[in-house]
Amino acid sequence: MRKIIASTYTTLDGYIDDPHLWSMQHNSPDAMEYALKLTLGCDALLLGRVTYLGMAEAWPGMGGNPYGDHVNSIAKYAVSATLDETANWNNSAIIPGGDLIAEVTRLKSQPGHDILTWGCGRLTDDLAKHGLLDEYRIWIYPVIKGEGEPLFRPESATAVQLTDTTSFASGVVVLTYRATA
Template sequence: MRKIIESTFVTVDGVISSPQEWCSPYWDAEHSDYAGKLLVSSDALLLGRVTYQSFAEVWPTRSGDAYTDRINSMPKYVASTTLKEAGAWNGTLLQGDVATAVAELKRQPGEAILKFGTGELDRTLISNRLIDEFHFWTFPCVAGGGDRLLDGLDLTHLDLLETTRFKSGIVVNTYGLK
């Protein structure tokens, strides 16, 4: 069975919005290597509408390195109640009940499915126990305001599976659902 792995950037104060404003000073080779390993261990992406649309505006305009070429060529499964289609940028709109569709994706042969972005889709995936690993990249900064990580979810207990520290101060805590 395939795993769903969520990879999310977060500040020390729990903010996930506007990472372009706070994450770039910490981006280095160590960070890129970890991100590349996550991407290479996966053969598809799972995205909510907001993340899919923002990524689809930027990533197809890039090329020339292994990470970019891989992310652009991978199939993307998109959860949305408002999009009519997601055919651009190798997208496939999940049909019907999202939890059922994602559970079916997990049963298909293949590598892990990497999920970027944290939002409404997480409520469904967590309540249906469909996320196998969370990789929360905690950046050593305080945003002071913005959308918070997993805000509005019911109490959910996690198991710490691994901690990875970077020289830049980023700490990636990998969790599974209890």
């Protein structure tokens, strides 16, 4: 069975909004190698509506390197109760919000590599609540933001177990947790 891995950037004080403003200067070569390996191990992206729309605007023009080419080539699923059609991004499909559990259960049981989700919001909360989220990879950046959108919400409450810690030359640390609930 395929795993669903939630990979999320956060500041040291636990905020996730606007990562393009605070994360890029900390992306050392060893961290980028780790990100590439993680991404190449996945053949699908599962994204909430807001993340999907933002990424669909930016990513089609980010080819010409192994990371961008892979992201643009794999299947992408936007989970939304309001989207009627996909953006102009290769291999995109919509999973209606009401069909999330059945569709993701079906996707996990299909042959293939792991499924990656970027961000941490209602989608990851719903996946965890229904036992469909296998792993959190929390990228902690050496930045204190002071305010913003928190990494987790009350709806995120679940049991996890630390399975790995990876640190990079830039001071970024990835904590890997297995969902246990």
